[in-house]
Amino acid sequence: MSALFMALAGFLLSCDSTSDHAQNSDEKTFGDQFDQAIEEGGKLIDELSEQVDAIEINGFTIADDKKMGKELYEKIMNSGEYKVLDRSANAKLYGYVEGIKQRILHSGKLKHKNDFEWTLTIIDDDETINAFCAPGGYIFVYTGILKFLDNEAEFAGVMAHEIGHADRRHGTRQLTKSLGIDLILSFLLGDGNGQVARQITSGLLNLRYSRKYEREADKCSVKYLCQTDYNAAGAAGFFEKILQTKGDQSLELLSTHPDPKERIRNFKSEKEACNCSGNHSFGQRYQKMKMNL
Numbered sequence: 671m672s673a674l675f676m677a678l679a680g681f682l683l684s685c686d687s688t689s690d691h692a693q694n695s696d697e698k699t700f701g702d703q704f705d706q707a708i709e710e711g712g713k714l715i716d717e718l719s720e721q722v723d724a725i726e727i728n729g730f731t732i733a734d735d736k737k738m739g740k741e742l743y744e745k746i747m748n749s750g751e752y753k754v755l756d757r758s759a760n761a762k763l764y765g766y767v768e769g770i771k772q773r774i775l776h777s778g779k780l781k782h783k784n785d786f787e788w789t790l791t792i793i794d795d796d797e798t799i800n801a802f803c804a805p806g807g808y809i810f811v812y813t814g815i816l817k818f819l820d821n822e823a824e825f826a827g828v829m830a831h832e833i834g835h836a837d838r839r840h841g842t843r844q845l846t847k848s849l850g851i852d853l854i855l856s857f858l859l860g861d862g863n864g865q866v867a868r869q870i871t872s873g874l875l876n877l878r879y880s881r882k883y884e885r886e887a888d889k890c891s892v893k894y895l896c897q898t899d900y901n902a903a904g905a906a907g908f909f910e911k912i913l914q915t916k917g918d919q920s921l922e923l924l925s926t927h928p929d930p931k932e933r934i935r936n937f938k939s940e941k942e943a944c945n946c947s948g949n950h951s952f953g954q955r956y957q958k959m960k961m962n963l
């Protein structure tokens with residue numbers, strides 16, 4: 671409720687500042703003032719919708735996100751199904767990708783930067799053009815997506831999208847909707863033999879996010895990169911390349927398919943709406959990294 675209160679408080683402050691502004695500016699016509707009020711009203715409605723989204727019910731706690739993510743992480747690391755790229759033998763590559771991760775984490779726009787783990791693991795699989803982030807901030811990047819992309823801003827955009835899924839707790843929010851409160855209560859209270867916990871972990875492995883969450887993660891990508899010198903619409907380059915080269919190949923980023931063309935447009939318009947000034951793609955140093963992959 672406090673988030674909603676803040677939004678309403680923001681509304682009152684904004685109304686005050688509008689009337690002050692009107693009194694102090696004699697040259698403005700009534701039409702100008704009216705347009706300005708409409709514009710400010712639109713911004714407030716956007717802000718309010720974000721606040722309402724932010725108080726969407728999540729039956730799990732922050733600690734649950736971390737616990738589930740850790741279980742999933744351990745399952746992936748120990749299953750033998752995933753070939754993890756050795757950290758010490760590939761220290762330079764890990765250092766490069768860690769640097770991109772740190773720029774995103776330090777954007778000042780994450781809600782759970784200090785709550786979650788934000789570990790990075792590279793999977794040695796050139797055939798899989800993918801990346802994902804488990805609840806609690808366990809980031810996985812395939813060598814396939816590193817090789818597929820052309821510059822650092824594109825990759826940073828994709829990573830920021832995945833970080834957005836974890837930071838906005840999409841995994842547990844979606845589980846809250848799909849499992850229902852009974853199963854969540856069994857999980858929270860402990861069901862003795864851990865069967866529910868196992869069921870939830872395997873549910874997370876096969877989770878497909880809703881369109882709403884994909885759109886939200888896309889917005890996060892722009893918001894995070896907007897605070898860096900990257901082109902904040904970097905992730906658009908991923909979809910442009912996918913459309914050019916792969917058609918509609920099924921990928922995590924395309925899984926719940928808001929239309930890729932619509933997503934490209936949204937990345938660019940969001941960048942403009944947020945007045946993001948960074949415009950670097952860092953193509954050269956990305957290509958240099960790829961030569962050692």
Ligand SMILES: [Zn+2]
Pocket residue numbers: 831832835879884887922923
């Ligand atoms: Zn996604």
